[in-house]
Amino acid sequence: MKRVLPTVADNNYQGHKIAKWLLMFFVFKSFFAGSIHMFATDGGAQSIASITLDQFTPKGADSVITMFGLWGMEQFIIGLIGFIIIRRYQSLIPLMCGVYVLEYIMRGISSFYTPGLSTAHTPPGAVADYLLIPLAILMFLFSLKNKLK
Secondary structure, three states: OOOOOOOOOOOOOOOOHHHHHHHHHHHHHHHHHHHHHHHOOOOOOOOOOOEOHHHOOHHHHHHHHHHHHHHHHHHHHHHHHHHHHHHHOHHHHHHHHHHHHHHHHHHHHHHHOOOOOOEOOOOHHHHHHHHHHHHHHHHHHHHHOOOOO
């Protein structure tokens, strides 16, 4: 537990370098996806996720677009925190890897506690999660391993 929540947040990373490289990938993905959801005119809801916004009332469509924009802002902020950790507080890399594990697992099981989205086809993010969940778990486990000598 001390590896995940170290007493001192410094730039002394003890884990395997593979975890740091994977974390960089997840941070880039957060920046990329967050930017799309924040700045696309439909938040990516229809153009990417294939939610049929044209079947919503104008206010309903605006609500969905706003929620996608807020989700994008959350993704961007998580990416920013990850970037700061990589640059300045590397002892917190295991914590950040754990955050991504929780995010992707909770996203994966959200269909059990939410009604879900009606889409024309499976969104790319849902397909990617099949790869990103195990990758996040591996990243977390590697972050807890000692560096190779």
